[in-house]
Amino acid sequence: MELRHLRYFVTLAEELHFARAAERLGIAPPTLTVQIQEIERSLDARLFARTKRSVALTPAGSIFLEEARAVLARFAQAESAGRRAGRGEIGRIEIGYVGSAAYASVLQARIRQYRASWPGVEINAHERPMADLPASVADGAIDIGFVRLPLALPAGVSRHVLLRDEFCIALPAEHRLSGESGPIRAAQLANESFIPPEQAAGTQEVARRGRFAPRIMEAPGNLVAVLAQVSLGVGVSILPSAVASVVRMPNLVFRPLAGEPILSEVAAIYRMRDPSPTVRTFVRQLLQTAPLKMAFQPIGETAL
Structure with a gap:
């Protein structure tokens, strides 16, 4: 039995008239008769009680109708x-x-x-070690990685820059340089211990300049x-200025x-030939986004 048989049966069950059902289906009444007979032989059950003047569902036909409609609805879904x-x-x-x-x-x-445009897509986002993201x-x-450059990428993986900011320095509040009114020179940091973030560039x-x-x-x-270690x-620590614009921590x-x-x-970063339509749509939106620029401006402080 094929899906078309279920459609023939349901249509006839709704019309209870071979000529009208056949017209809805776009087939000839004799063809519909043959198809219904095939269904009944397949099920070894009479689905319709026929007379010259009427067509009615049998008890078996009523039960089969409920299931056939459910199958057709599930197939449509x-x-x-x-x-x-x-x-x-x-x-x-x-x-x-x-x-x-x-x-x-x-x-x-x-x-x-992306969610505003495609609310039916589920997005799972998790922080991961940056060194693991390209692989x-x-x-x-x-499917998509958000990383800090520079970063070596494997073959088949491309990138699109979303933000450009600049590095700054995080100091404990009691540090000798924390009260400096001007920018910190690289040479002033020669004797410091550096706590490395994931992006060490x-x-x-700073060490090269100093x-x-x-x-x-x-x-x-x-x-x-x-x-926390700095505080x-x-x-x-030498960190992106984006961090300074949003983070407040005691003694930092x-x-x-x-x-x-x-x-x-x-x-x-993303695969250049991703087979998923959802991922390709996400990437298309990313590529339409021009890089933002962010200047150094610590939270609660005036930009220099």
């Missing part, structure tokens, strides 16, 4: 879901992000924008842990760095 999935209207997207991307607000803005995108463990550039080998402490983990007086201050800004970029 599956068909609709398939079409919607093909258009990217439903599905799921897995996102991984580095912590500083969340502080920069671009992560939230892009997810909020996770490449092998399909996640800022620390490396012509010293940085004393790097053990990495404490995520960005909150880095800031406890363990050392200083942010100061700008002197000289040409050391730029940091938040980018989305």
